[in-house]
Amino acid sequence: MCQGSVCGERPRVLSAQARTLRSRPLVDRAMRAELALPGGASGEIRVSLWGWPPLSVGARVAGEHGELSVINFLAPHVFHWLTVRGPGGTRVERVAGEAAYTSQLRNFYAAITAGAPVLTDAQDAVVTMGLLDDIYRAAGLPPRGNGG
DSSP states (O other), rough: OOOOTSSSSSSSEEEEEEEEEESSSSSSEEEEEEEEEGGGEEEEEESSSSSSSOOOOOEEEEETTTOOOOOTTTTTTOOOOEEETTTTTTEEEEOOOOHHHHHHHHHHHHHHHHHHOOSSHHHHHHHHHHHHHHHHTTTTOOOOTTTT
């Protein structure tokens, strides 16, 4: 999620709240987490696969001199744009592309058939899963195990 040259270490979870199913209280249907990123930056994750608000896929990065908002980066072939706000004004751009999952599949195929570099390696997956475990714990839920 945030490692390597971007952050250098795993973000720290400050708080997390889960919305669960009444019939299955250990199943999260929505999650919100506040993060402290290395270098003093902060972050927030809001995810939901069921419930309100309806599906929303985006990212926002705010800095000292401006802000970047990306809408629908997972399916740029359907509906997408990015907005850059700064001292010089606001710029909105449409960025055409294929579905993110299609791009991931192409990268995976190139890596196993032609030895192309892997964009996210096993260490990145370990860091991401550790962060997810931290979020579940902060929300009062057990981390996900080997069987679900």
